[in-house]
Structure formats: structure tokens, C-alpha cells
Amino acid sequence: MSASEKKVLIVGGGLASLACAIRLHEAGARPLVFERNDxxxxxxxxxQLDGFLLDRGFQVFLDAYPEAGDLLNKKSLDLRAFRPGALIYRTSGMLRIMDVFREPRHLMESALAPVGSIADKLRVARLRWRMMRLTTEEIAGHEDMTTENYLKRAGFSPPMIDGFFRSFYGGIFLERELQTSSRMFEFTFKMFSQGSATLPSRGMGEIPRQLASRLPPGTIRLGAQVTEVQPGSITLESGEQFHGDAVVVATDASTAAGLVSAGGTVGPVWRSVTCLYFAASRSPLRESIIALNGTGSGLVNNVCVPSDLAPDYAPPGRALVSVSVLGTVDPADLESRVLAELQAWFGGTVREWRHLRTYRIxxxxxxxxxxxxxAGPGFRKEAGVYLCGDHLWSASIEGAIISGLRTADAILKPS
Ligand SMILES: Cc1cc2nc3c(=O)[nH]c(=O)nc-3n(C[C@H](O)[C@H](O)[C@H](O)COP(=O)(O)OP(=O)(O)OC[C@H]3O[C@@H](n4cnc5c(N)ncnc54)[C@H](O)[C@@H]3O)c2cc1C
Incomplete structure (x- = not known):
């Protein structure tokens, strides 16, 4: 049997799994995906809720992602872009910092906004220039440190780090301490410089839906919780057993650690987030932009209105407001505490908002x-099974897809 005719059992139906299955299928192999959810x-x-589209946690697709961009049909996702920049809420009012290379009319406003100094803004421009010229491979070879140390080393002032980077990258890394790898910072900074943060017009769920539609009927088995994994087989909760030529565990790292008991896989420390959705009669921002908390205190990290850029996120005449709170905070009265905080941002109109749903992730x-x-190949082979997922490359859509593709390549061409 040639490598490309292999039957491959894949545990999990996330982006890493789907990317792996597509690559295998296109090479003539027979992937079978087992996903525990529906x-x-x-x-x-x-x-979907009352005509609103609620992503399970606010997240964006960066349209400059190279490998995810190649795998997906971006045109049919109908991507809608956020404006390049952010509004920053301060108790004195809203400030605006834009990427002035793309929105040069905001040059003076952005340069003079009291968020860091003019020298800080020039450092941002220099960093942008450098990152756009580097390849991802070059970034991967850079010395790694915390993003906080990286920014300090690059000469950014404490007001710039505290007033901008902690909330902007806090929303991406889901931690304001900026303890995430500086390689991840450089990579995302490069992506933001080269492209836009976008949402598919019908919600982030369109991304996996599109990938799944490229697999032949019968490839994906839903409601299939895998309880045991062996080098050539898997067992479902129902007791059903499947045999294959290779097994891929494409779950999150903690689940993989439980399924593959080689001792080498350790569960990660997780970054958590709470995302609250509200229905409003009109958008508090009225533009496709992300608003950040630049006060250094409070619950809210960032706010946006997905329906401003992608109208299908809300029924006609309504606006969908998405609010991210980092971590999983005390749920008692969370909605009213968040609304009280946002009254300072947007005024009394907030009192009319209706809470739709809260996701604690x-x-x-x-x-x-x-x-x-x-670092490394983007996958791992442990106890005879392949492991893949975002934890093996970078915690992002791009990282999950790269990991899935590289796992498939390794199965198709074992060294
Ligand atoms: C709130 C939030 C915000 C984010 N923001 C961004 C962003 O803005 N941009 C970006 O690029 N990335 C973002 N990410 C990260 C990105 O979504 C993930 O890195 C990526 O989706 C991970 O994909 P994965 O396939 O590796 O893992 P997962 O998506 O975790 O997929 C694993 C799958 O395995 C299934 N599974 C687990 N155990 C079993 C079992 N025993 N049997 C069968 N199935 C099982 C699970 O149900 C799941 O479907 C964000 C993530 C979250 C949650």
C-alpha cells in the first residue's frame, strides 16, 4: 500500500484536524474525523440567537495569515475588515490611534494622541517596517522572551506599554501581563501590518464549515467522543472500535495529554476569556473598529460591534455589541457590572442594551x-500516534492549520 492510500483516524474536528484531513484526502489517503461535539x-x-450571530468568544481572522489563506477560499468567506487601528477609552474620553500608513489622514491625530510619546509612535513605525521584511522562519529563529521584556528592550515607554500594548495585545494573548512569547508578538504584529483583522460575513464558524465541505461525505463523524487511543486504533465512548494505518490526536493539549499516556505530553496553562454579547438599537461605535480599555483598571478589555462591519451579525435595525473580559471572572452580576462600566464609555444609551449571552471560555x-x-516540525509523534493542534505551533488559526498540514505531510511521507 502506498503512503497516500492510508486510512488515517483523526481525533477531534477543530481546524488542525480539518486541515490535516483535507491534505490527506487530496493526496488520495482516507481520513476519518471523530468529533465529540455536534x-x-x-x-x-x-x-445563532434571535437573528444574531454569536461567535464563541470574540476572535478575528488575520487575512495575511499565509498558510490559512492558501487553504481557505477567502473570497467565499466574504471577509469584512476592521479598520487598522483602535479607539482607546480613557476617563478623559476616546482617543484614536490608526495605522497611518493605511489611513494617513489620521497622522496628526494619531501622532498627537496622548498614548505614549511621538518617539513611541516612531518606534511602532520602525517595528512595522522591520516585521514586514522578515519571513516567519526568520521570526521563528529570533531570541524568544516575554513580550513585555521585548517591548522594554525596543525602547517603548511605560505609558505606551500600559496604555496601548497591554489592552491591544491583551485582547490577542488573553493576558495583560504580556508574558506571551515575543515571537508570537512579532508574528501577529507582522500579520496586522501586512493585512487586516477580519470577520467572515456570516461568522467565524464559516471557516471550519468551509473546510469541512471539502471532505467527502462520511469523513466526519459527529457526537463521537474518543476515550482510548492506540497506535493503530481508537475506541469511542460507545465502545465502538476503529482501526487505521495511522492515528492523529488533534485535540487541545490538555485532552491530548489525557488520551496519549506516554508521559511526554503535558497539559498547558490556559488563557481564559469571558465574552458578553448585547443587543443594541444602534451601534455605540458606528464604525468597524475595536475599542480598548486604556485606563489600566476595570473589567472590560475590548469592545467591538461585529454588525458594523458584517451586518448579518444582527437582524435589520439592530446592532450586536461584543465585550471581552480577560480571564473567567466572578459571574455574580457580571452583566450589570460590565454595563455599568460601559456607561462611562458610551453614556446612558448602554442602559437600553439587552444581554444576549455570555461565553465563559x-x-x-x-x-x-x-x-x-x-519551533520544531509543528506536530509530534508520541507512543506511536501523531499529535497536532495549535499548541504545537502557535495559538492561532494559522498555527492550528499549519500543524494539521504538517502532520498530514509527515504521514504521507514518513521519514
Ligand atoms: C476566545 C478565543 C479567541 C481567539 N482569538 C483568536 C484570534 O483572534 N485569531 C486567531 O488566529 N486565533 C484565535 N484563537 C485561537 C484559535 O481559535 C485556536 O488556536 C484554534 O482554533 C485551535 O484549533 P485546534 O484544531 O488546534 O484545536 P480545537 O479547536 O480545540 O479543536 C479540538 C477539537 O477536538 C475535539 N475533541 C476534544 N477531545 C475529543 C475527544 N476525546 N474525542 C473527539 N473529539 C474531541 C474538540 O471538541 C474540538 O472540536 C482564539 C481562540 C479562542 C477560544
């Missing part, structure tokens, strides 16, 4: 400490 997508899913991102990402 839908593929893993951490990228969208629910304990396992949102694996902690990416310095030295843990962008």
Missing part, C-alpha cells in the same frame, strides 16, 4: 511562554 470547528464556532488559548512556539 458540529466541527472546536474553538471556532458561531451560534476556560480553555481559550494555550499559554505561549517564551520558547514554546514556532
Amino acid at each position: 458540529c466541527v470547528g472546536g474553538r471556532v464556532r458561531t451560534d 476556560e480553555r481559550a488559548l494555550p499559554r505561549q511562554a517564551p520558547g514554546t512556539g514556532f
Whole structure:
């Protein structure tokens, strides 16, 4: 049997799994995906509620992602872009910092905004220039440290780090301490410089839906919780057993650690987030932009209105407001505490907002400490099975897809 005719059992139906299955299928192999939930997508899913589209936690697709961009049909995702920049809430009012290379009319406003100094803004421009010229491979070879140390070393002032980077990158890394790997910072900074943060017009869940549609019928088995994994077989909770030529565990790292008992796989420390959705009669921002908390205190980290850029996120005449709170905070009265805080941002109109749903996501991102990402082949073989997922490259859509593709390549062409 040639490598490309292999039957491959894949545990999990997230983006890493789907990317792996597509590559295997296109090479003539026979992937079979086992997903415990009623839908593929893993951490990228969208629910419908009263005509609103609710992504399970605010997240964006960076349209400059190279490998995810190649795998996906971006045109049919109908990506809608956020404006390049951010509004920053201060108790004195809203400030605006834009990427002035793309929105030069905001040059003066951004340069003079009291968020860091003019020298800080020039450092941002220099960093942008440098990152755009580096390849991902070059970034992967850089010395790794915490993002906080990296920014200090690059000469950014404490007001710039505290007033901008902690909330902007806090929303990406899901931690304001900026303890995430500087390679991850450089990579995402490069992606933001080269492209836009986008949402598919029908929600983030369209990404896995599109990938799944490229697999032949019968490839994906939903509601299939895998309880045991062996080098050539898997067992479902129901007791059913499947045999294959290779087994891939494409779950999150903690689940993989439980399924593959080789002792080498350790569960990560997780970054958590709480995402609250509200229905409003009109958008408090009225533009496709992310608003950040630049006060250094309070619950809210960032706010946006997905329906401002992608109208299908809300029924006609309504606006969908997405609010991210880092960590999983005390749920008691959370909605009213958040609304009270946001009245200072947007005024009394907030009192009319209707709470739709709150997502508390304990396992949102694996902690990416310095030295843990962008290294190695993007997958691992342990106790005879392949492991893949975002934890083996970078905690992102791009990282999950790269890991899935590289796992498939390794199965197709074992060394
Ligand atoms: C709130 C939030 C915000 C984010 N923001 C961004 C962002 O802005 N940009 C970005 O690029 N990335 C972002 N990410 C990260 C990105 O979504 C993830 O890195 C990526 O989706 C991980 O994909 P994965 O396939 O590796 O893992 P997962 O999505 O976790 O997939 C694993 C799958 O395995 C299934 N599974 C687990 N155990 C079993 C079992 N025993 N049997 C069968 N199936 C099982 C799970 O149900 C799941 O479907 C964010 C993530 C979250 C949660």
C-alpha cells in the first residue's frame, strides 16, 4: 500500500484536524474525523440567537495569515475588515490611534494622541517596517522572551506599554501581563501590518464549515467522543472500535495529554476569556473598529460591534455589541457590572442594551511562554500516534492549520 492510500483516524474536528484531513484526502489517503461535539470547528464556532450571530468568544481572522489563506477560499468567506487601528477609552474620553500608513489622514491625530510619546509612535513605525521584511522562519529563529521584556528592550515607554500594548495585545494573548512569547508578538504584529483583522460575513464558524465541505461525505463523524487511543486504533465512548494505518490526536493539549499516556505530553496553562454579547438599537461605535480599555483598571478589555462591519451579525435595525473580559471572572452580576462600566464609555444609551449571552471560555488559548512556539516540525509523534493542534505551533488559526498540514505531510511521507 502506498503512503497516500492510508486510512488515517483523526481525533477531534477543530481546524488542525480539518486541515490535516483535507491534505490527506487530496493526496488520495482516507481520513476519518471523530468529533465529540455536534458540529466541527472546536474553538471556532458561531451560534445563532434571535437573528444574531454569536461567535464563541470574540476572535478575528488575520487575512495575511499565509498558510490559512492558501487553504481557505477567502473570497467565499466574504471577509469584512476592521479598520487598522483602535479607539482607546480613557476617563478623559476616546482617543484614536490608526495605522497611518493605511489611513494617513489620521497622522496628526494619531501622532498627537496622548498614548505614549511621538518617539513611541516612531518606534511602532520602525517595528512595522522591520516585521514586514522578515519571513516567519526568520521570526521563528529570533531570541524568544516575554513580550513585555521585548517591548522594554525596543525602547517603548511605560505609558505606551500600559496604555496601548497591554489592552491591544491583551485582547490577542488573553493576558495583560504580556508574558506571551515575543515571537508570537512579532508574528501577529507582522500579520496586522501586512493585512487586516477580519470577520467572515456570516461568522467565524464559516471557516471550519468551509473546510469541512471539502471532505467527502462520511469523513466526519459527529457526537463521537474518543476515550482510548492506540497506535493503530481508537475506541469511542460507545465502545465502538476503529482501526487505521495511522492515528492523529488533534485535540487541545490538555485532552491530548489525557488520551496519549506516554508521559511526554503535558497539559498547558490556559488563557481564559469571558465574552458578553448585547443587543443594541444602534451601534455605540458606528464604525468597524475595536475599542480598548486604556485606563489600566476595570473589567472590560475590548469592545467591538461585529454588525458594523458584517451586518448579518444582527437582524435589520439592530446592532450586536461584543465585550471581552480577560480571564473567567466572578459571574455574580457580571452583566450589570460590565454595563455599568460601559456607561462611562458610551453614556446612558448602554442602559437600553439587552444581554444576549455570555461565553465563559476556560480553555481559550494555550499559554505561549517564551520558547514554546514556532519551533520544531509543528506536530509530534508520541507512543506511536501523531499529535497536532495549535499548541504545537502557535495559538492561532494559522498555527492550528499549519500543524494539521504538517502532520498530514509527515504521514504521507514518513521519514
Ligand atoms: C476566545 C478565543 C479567541 C481567539 N482569538 C483568536 C484570534 O483572534 N485569531 C486567531 O488566529 N486565533 C484565535 N484563537 C485561537 C484559535 O481559535 C485556536 O488556536 C484554534 O482554533 C485551535 O484549533 P485546534 O484544531 O488546534 O484545536 P480545537 O479547536 O480545540 O479543536 C479540538 C477539537 O477536538 C475535539 N475533541 C476534544 N477531545 C475529543 C475527544 N476525546 N474525542 C473527539 N473529539 C474531541 C474538540 O471538541 C474540538 O472540536 C482564539 C481562540 C479562542 C477560544
